[in-house]
Amino acid sequence: MRTRHQIAVIPGDGIGREVVPAAISVLEAAGRRHGFELAWKEYDWSCERYARTGQMMPEDGLDQLRPSDAIFLGAVGYPGVPDHVSLWGLLLPIRRGFAQYACVRPLKLLPGVTTPLAGRAAKDIDLVVVRENNEGEYSKMGGRIYEGTDDELVIQEAVFTRRGVDRILAYAFELAGRRRGHVTSATKSNGIFHSMPFWDERFALMAARHPGVRTAQYHIDILSAHFVQHPDWFDVVVASNLFGDILSDLGAAIAGSIGVAASGNVNPERTAPSMFEPTHGSAPDIAGKGIANPVAQVWSGAMMLEHLGHPEAARDVERAIEAVLSDPATRTRDLGGRATTREVADALAQALR
CATH class of the missing domain: 3.40.718.10 (Isopropylmalate Dehydrogenase)
Incomplete structure (x- = not known):
């Protein structure tokens, strides 16, 4: 049947x-x-x-x-x-x-597609961005007061839970174990005081639970530069909701066209x-x-x-x-x-x- x-x-x-x-x-x-x-x-x-x-x-x-x-x-x-x-x-x-x-976005240079990166071939561009998809920076928490005045105040909260961070990190490590065994973490702990150091702590703990997977972590600004200059460094990249959203579109451009990005x-x-x-x-x-x-x-x-x-x-x-x-x-x-x-x-x- x-x-x-x-x-x-x-x-x-x-x-x-x-x-x-x-x-x-x-x-x-x-x-x-x-x-x-x-x-x-x-x-x-x-x-x-x-x-x-x-x-x-x-x-x-x-x-x-x-x-x-x-x-x-x-x-x-x-x-x-x-x-x-x-x-x-x-x-x-x-x-x-x-x-x-888990928002999973494979980025691969396919046959017949030309990357804008000079001197790069298919072997150099084959990675997956794993984006946390339920919390992080995409939150309705916050608001406005004194709207329309010079004192207008806008507050937008980001939400990171231990459960939410751990489960997306675990997914990324398990995926890397089925691929080439490498996970890169996107962070910004030098500028975002609470959530990103917490993300880094959970990443280190998850790495200790997966000793067979190699790791790296970069602040999002230099990581974006490395995507362009060294795409061959990356296998699985795990990121918060906002960072993963941006990196996956940048990765699609590196892979030649957003028209082939799944x-x-x-x-x-x-x-x-x-x-x-x-x-x-x-x-x-x-x-x-x-x-x-x-x-x-x-x-x-x-x-x-x-x-x-x-x-x-x-x-x-x-x-x-x-x-x-x-x-x-x-x-x-x-x-x-x-x-x-x-x-x-x-x-x-x-x-x-």
Whole structure:
């Protein structure tokens, strides 16, 4: 009997509505090859819905998603809806409500993709940013007083708990143990007085529990410079919510294009569904033109397949991506080619047959 997975699909806005269907066709090809089925249930939760109803998703949105085996998200955001509205109205409630505390962002220089770094090759750029996804600097704690006056005061609190820090560090060390055995910590303990020294203390304790994993730690400013100058130094990089967000976008640029940058919002304990999405945004400037790069969405789908228990199918999708990008005829405009979204998806599905 074929395994069947229930997948909640949120195409979202802009190019999300183009790259999600393209990626679904590729993942279904992988399912046919490896003997499992993916049953998709689509939700129209988006900025368009917000403009219509005043909500990014309904009040019982998490209850609707909870029975799913995974969530496949496109992109969220559109002109006219402030970014903090779309983020706090959809993505963050899902990430936090489902304890998706590990944001996993692989950054790899793929065949056919050119890095802006001179003299660097694929062997030099292959790392994973593990970002704490539920607390840290992305907090609603704080407020404003004396608004509109010269005495206006704004307070924004960051939240770091021992449980939250330890579990993301443990995830990073365990991942490094399955890769090349090296973890780098992003910190800023020389400038941020309380939270970052605490992060450093927990990192040292976690390192002692994993003697087989080598470690390094850098302040975020010099670490950003090292990403550009020495990308080959890094295997797994673990960071707080804000630092991980910034580093993963910088890493995507180093890897040649945010159009190929995948990510997973993972609940490692599997007490609720995990969510997989590309790192890129909704790109309203090219939406509707059929030219968006679907690779990041497809690679996010490969991460989803691995999470669902199909590692060989995930590897096959990744190999198909590498084969298709090796051919200039099947690269989109962001990679210097002229292929359409659908042409790339068709080529990927063909590579899986």
